[in-house]
Amino acid sequence: xxxxxxxxxxxxxxxxxxxxxxxxxxxxxxxxxxxxxxxxxxxxxxxxxxxxxxxxxxxxxxxxxxxxxxxxxxxxxxxxxxxxxxxxxxxxxxxxxxxxxxxxxxxxxxxxxxxxxxxxxxxxxxxxxxxxxxxxxxxxxxxxxxxxxxxxxxxxxxxxxxxxxxxxxxxxxxxxxxxxxxxxxxxxxxxxxxxxxxxxxxxxxxxxxxxxxxxxxxxxxxxxxxxxxxxxxxxxxxxxxxxxxxxxxxxxxxxxxxxxxxxxxxxxxxxxxxxxxxxxxxxxxxxxxxxxxxxxxxxxxxxxxxxxxxxxxxxxxxxxxxxxxxxxxxxxxxxxxxxxxxxxxxxxxxxxxxxxxxxxxxxxxxxxxxxxxxxxxxxxxxxxxxxxxxxxxxxxxxxxxxxxxxxxxxxxxxxxxxxxxxxxxxxxxxxxxxxxxxxxxxxxxxxxxxxxxxxxx
RNA sequence: CGGAGUGUAGCUCAGCCUGGUAGAGCACCGUCUUCGGGAGGCGGGGGCCGGUGGUUCGAAUCCACUCACUCCGACCA
Numbered sequence: 001x002x003x004x005x006x007x008x009x010x011x012x013x014x015x016x017x018x019x020x021x022x023x024x025x026x027x028x029x030x031x032x033x034x035x036x037x038x039x040x041x042x043x044x045x046x047x048x049x050x051x052x053x054x055x056x057x058x059x060x061x062x063x064x065x066x067x068x069x070x071x072x073x074x075x076x077x078x079x080x081x082x083x084x085x086x087x088x089x090x091x092x093x094x095x096x097x098x099x100x101x102x103x104x105x106x107x108x109x110x111x112x113x114x115x116x117x118x119x120x121x122x123x124x125x126x127x128x129x130x131x132x133x134x135x136x137x138x139x140x141x142x143x144x145x146x147x148x149x150x151x152x153x154x155x156x157x158x159x160x161x162x163x164x165x166x167x168x169x170x171x172x173x174x175x176x177x178x179x180x181x182x183x184x185x186x187x188x189x190x191x192x193x194x195x196x197x198x199x200x201x202x203x204x205x206x207x208x209x210x211x212x213x214x215x216x217x218x219x220x221x222x223x224x225x226x227x228x229x230x231x232x233x234x235x236x237x238x239x240x241x242x243x244x245x246x247x248x249x250x251x252x253x254x255x256x257x258x259x260x261x262x263x264x265x266x267x268x269x270x271x272x273x274x275x276x277x278x279x280x281x282x283x284x285x286x287x288x289x290x291x292x293x294x295x296x297x298x299x300x301x302x303x304x305x306x307x308x309x310x311x312x313x314x315x316x317x318x319x320x321x322x323x324x325x326x327x328x329x330x331x332x333x334x335x336x337x338x339x340x341x342x343x344x345x346x347x348x349x350x351x352x353x354x355x356x357x358x359x360x361x362x363x364x365x366x367x368x369x370x371x372x373x374x375x376x377x378x379x380x381x382x383x384x385x386x387x388x389x390x391x392x393x394x395x396x397x398x399x400x401x402x403x404x405x406x407x408x409x410x411x412x413x414x415x416x417x418x419x420x421x422x423x424x425x426x427x428x429x430x431x432x433x434x435x436x437x438x439x440x441x442x443x444x445x446x447x448x449x450x451x452x453x454x455x456x457x
Numbered sequence: 458c459g460g461a462g463u464g465u466a467g468c469u470c471a472g473c474c475u476g477g478u479a480g481a482g483c484a485c486c487g488u489c490u491u492c493g494g495g496a497g498g499c500g501g502g503g504g505c506c507g508g509u510g511g512u513u514c515g516a517a518u519c520c521a522c523u524c525a526c527u528c529c530g531a532c533c534a
Contacts (some may be wrong), residue, residue, distance in 0.1 A: 410495040
């Protein structure tokens with residue numbers, strides 16, 4: 001209430017904000033008024049680099065074991081990743097929806113998983129002593145929706161997804177957000193009339209995943225997988241290579257040599273290449289000659305399954321087929337660990353000084369550093385750059401704090417902003433600012449206008 | 458769930474063995490000197506030593522229980 005009143009000139013203007021008030025790009029931010037609690041030292045609880053850097057850069061704070069609050073900087077990255085995942089799912093023809101975090105136990109009894117899932121499932125009872133659970137996944141719920149709403153084969157295929165928090169009560173949470181108990185996941189579900197349809201749906205998701213991870217700046221290796229607790233015959237894990245990966249991978253060197261074209265024709269080729277985790281890899285039966293076999297640690301960031309009628313059968317998800325006969329639908333599910341990706345990307349992209357965000361997921365594109373805000377020339381130049389960059393809708397974080405230069409550079413390096421634009425008295429004296437690329441460390445002094453031209457194009 | 462650790466200031470840690478007024482560095486506040494890659498001086502604020510119960514004249518320190526967190530293993534998006 002207070003906020004609205006203080007910003008609103010009169011009742012009418014409230015409805016005309018866009019037309020009457022200069023739009024202020026929401027993504028632009030002054031560090032002096034931002035919430036960025038960075039740490040110079042590493043908290044003792046963090047063992048791996050992504051966890052350490054996420055704590056130090058003020059992205060997250062732990063609420064309890066495996067459960068985290070996402071502070072503004074971390075939240076931005078999470079939303080960026082989520083946005084890319086959403087765009088690619090939409091482009092692949094999946095429809096976004098949102099299912100609840102709390103589910104009734106009875107649906108899980110129908111599928112038989114209520115007892116199978118064990119202690120990993122967080123069970124809750126409501127005030128009426130009704131058994132509920134915090135969903136670790138959503139096959140039952142989506143199947144229930146489907147069976148109640150879809151009656152004809154003419155409505156197929158259907159592909160639905162949502163991006164929602166899940167909970168798995170891991171015995172031993174670790175590695176920060178990479179193995180949390182609460183995690184944000186995109187899960188999609190496909191419904192088809194027969195195996196061929198399901199296979200097409202599966203491959204469409206396979207392609208969408210290649211596109212998604214490629215946009216996130218990651219190179220993934222699709223590894224054929226057993227379908228585990230969810231069950232089924234056709235399944236791939238998408239692994240990214242990182243030293244701290246949890247599983248040991250063996251794969252054909254061809255993966256490193258070919259460009260990953262996300263096309264349907266390419267799917268068959270990629271699926272035919274050898275890749276296995278250590279528990280599946282058998283040296284004596286491996287078809288790849290030793291000199292062509294690569295090994296590395298991998299982090300699983302996505303998993304796709306075809307599982308046929310595993311849920312549709314017990315839960316009675318049937319449609320009328322072309323001949324009018326009831327036909328049980330063929331299903332698949334497709335997960336991407338959105339919150340895990342935040343940690344995974346850091347594992348794959350960092351140095352001693354901090355995070356190096358790929359441009360697509362960076363919380364800000366430009367870190368504008370004013371080395372001496374108390375100096376009139378610096379303040380004017382900094383403010384001018386800040387206004388001009390934010391005016392064109394580019395995400396810029398303006399370090400306008402009264403801090404020492406070293407601290408400012410260290411902060412920008414730590415939080416991994418792709419471009420650093422530095423304004424200082426020394427450079428301004430000769431009309432230049434410094435432009436630094438975080439990923440390469442490359443620095444050059446350029447005029448203000450050419451810096452803007454480089455960053456805004 | 459088995460095994461092993463750790464809980465003292467916002468963060469990193471000392472003090473505990475051998476009980477006697479709670480400490481350092483960083484961070485924070487004030488101030489001075491500084492100012493181009495996490496500077497320095499002076500002054501200041503901040504802790505029920507995870508919790509409960511014991512032993513003792515006296516417990517951060519010894520004992521018991523308990524809670525939390527971390528690591529190794531088994532498990533897993």
